Amino acid sequence: MKEELEKIKDNTLKEISSSAAIDDIEAIRVRVLGRKGELTAILRSLGKLSHEERSETGKRSNEIKAELEDAIEKRKSELGSAAISKLIQSEWIDLTLNSPGSTSLRAHGHIHPISQMQYEIEDIFSSMGFEVLDGPEPELEYYNFEALNIPKHHPARDMQDTFWTEDGNLLRTHTSAIQIRGMEKKEPPFRIVGPGRVFRYESTDASHENTFYQVEGMMIDKNISVANLIFVMKELLREVFRQDVKVRLRPGYFPFVEPGFELDISCLICGGKGCGVCKQSGWVELLPCGLVHPNVLKFGGIDPDKWSGFAFGLGLNRLVMMRYGITDIRHFLSGDIRFLNQF
Numbered sequence: 001m002k003e004e005l006e007k008i009k010d011n012t013l014k015e016i017s018s019s020a021a022i023d024d025i026e027a028i029r030v031r032v033l034g035r036k037g038e039l040t041a042i043l044r045s046l047g048k049l050s051h052e053e054r055s056e057t058g059k060r061s062n063e064i065k066a067e068l069e070d071a072i073e074k075r076k077s078e079l080g081s082a083a084i085s086k087l088i089q090s091e092w093i094d095l096t097l098n099s100p101g102s103t104s105l106r107a108h109g110h111i112h113p114i115s116q117m118q119y120e121i122e123d124i125f126s127s128m129g130f131e132v133l134d135g136p137e138p139e140l141e142y143y144n145f146e147a148l149n150i151p152k153h154h155p156a157r158d159m160q161d162t163f164w165t166e167d168g169n170l171l172r173t174h175t176s177a178i179q180i181r182g183m184e185k186k187e188p189p190f191r192i193v194g195p196g197r198v199f200r201y202e203s204t205d206a207s208h209e210n211t212f213y214q215v216e217g218m219m220i221d222k223n224i225s226v227a228n229l230i231f232v233m234k235e236l237l238r239e240v241f242r243q244d245v246k247v248r249l250r251p252g253y254f255p256f257v258e259p260g261f262e263l264d265i266s267c268l269i270c271g272g273k274g275c276g277v278c279k280q281s282g283w284v285e286l287l288p289c290g291l292v293h294p295n296v297l298k299f300g301g302i303d304p305d306k307w308s309g310f311a312f313g314l315g316l317n318r319l320v321m322m323r324y325g326i327t328d329i330r331h332f333l334s335g336d337i338r339f340l341n342q343f
């Protein structure tokens with residue numbers, strides 16, 4: 001019986017190490033260690049042996065059983081990882097390759113020129129200590145008009161043709177609504193910018209869109225003057241256009257600033273000589289701005305006797321148009337990939 005045991009052991013170990021499939025190993029396991037297996041049969045027949053023989057053979061049988069079980073597990077896991085490596089080798093795909101039938105590399109998307117400009121401006125203002133705030137596109141009448149010193153039935157409401165919703169709310173006509181939300185949120189002194197999409201119920205032409213982008217800005221502190229406003233605006237324009245830009249201020253009417261201005265820049269397309277973009281005037285209207293009206297400060301919960309500030313509303317589309325010499329604002333939302341691919 002001893003010899004038989006050793007023979008089973010040697011044969012089985014040989015078979016295990018030469019087997020090439022997990023199924024084969026399982027078959028070996030059943031044949032030798034299963035309920036009716038060769039080794040199991042020996043263990044079962046131990047009772048027929050003498051006491052001495054029984055303990056010796058029993059001990060050896062159990063050793064061999066453990067050794068075989070070990071060998072089986074080891075070989076199984078070897079074959080398992082070999083199978084996985086083989087799958088990885090045979091089934092990997094190169095995601096950077098062209099798809100079948102295509103001749104050029106897959107097209108990569110990129111950031112829209114308006115977003116590029118927006119992020120750049122956020123960076124410029126962040127470096128000057130401004131915080132970037134957000135606001136909703138569907139807006140309450142209160143934030144878009146009322147708190148900006150434009151009461152109901154005020155003729156200034158006609159300056160901004162509005163998309164109203166049936167329940168009396170609106171799509172914001174300007175980012176100035178963010179001024180009020182900012183004042184509610186922050187304690188003076190503070191500096192904020194609020195970029196975003198705005199909407200006007202307007203027919204479109206080369207310089208008008210019903211959907212466009214602005215960056216609102218507001219600085220509240222002690223003794224803010226027009227000089228502070230001009231400095232920050234010129235600093236911004238110098239960074240955006242990477243050159244000193246000539247500016248001029250004209251009076252402009254906005255109920256939420258007093259005094260209010262239109263800041264024009266010398267036309268960068270023609271260098272101020274006069275062209276189609278500046279309508280032969282040499283100047284381009286770019287930045288409405290002014291000192292914050294005391295009523296607006298009050299709406300924002302800020303004491304106008306202690307604090308003052310400036311605000312501006314930068315037209316992002318126009319800024320991008322100036323930078324690249326784009327002459328029709330409607331390109332931006334046209335979805336024409338030939339236009340967008342240029343940026």
Ligand code: PHE
Nearest residue numbers: 174176254288289311312313
């Ligand atoms: N909100 C104004 C507009 O869209 C622009 C503006 C902003 C004017 C801030 C003055 C101060 O026309």
